[in-house]
Amino acid sequence: VLGAVVYKINDKPAQSLAANNGAKVPMEPGFEGRIDLPPGAEMIASSLDGSNILLSVRLAGGDSQLLVYSLAEDRIVARVAID
Numbered sequence: 081v082l083g084a085v086v087y088k089i090n091d092k093p094a095q096s097l098a099a100n101n102g103a104k105v106p107m108e109p110g111f112e113g114r115i116d117l118p119p120g121a122e123m124i125a126s127s128l129d130g131s132n133i134l135l136s137v138r139l140a141g142g143d144s145q146l147l148v149y150s151l152a153e154d155r156i157v158a159r160v161a162i163d
């Protein structure tokens with residue numbers, strides 16, 4: 081299974097990221113996590129908004145999809161197909 085490892089989101093301290101939206105996010109210096117992508121998927125781009133990561137992926141068949149991963153919930157919370 082193809083996965084993406086989140087090492088460092090940006091240069092802000094972990095406390096200010098969680099404080100932005102009031103969510104308790106398990107982020108501190110050295111935080112590591114794993115996001116399991118669909119089999120054969122390739123990550124194209126990513127973006128952070130509060131405790132959510134938006135991943136743009138290309139699936140094994142060539143279709144594209146947006147995935148919203150919640151750091152607070154430690155899971156993919158939304159999938160959007162791109163036609």
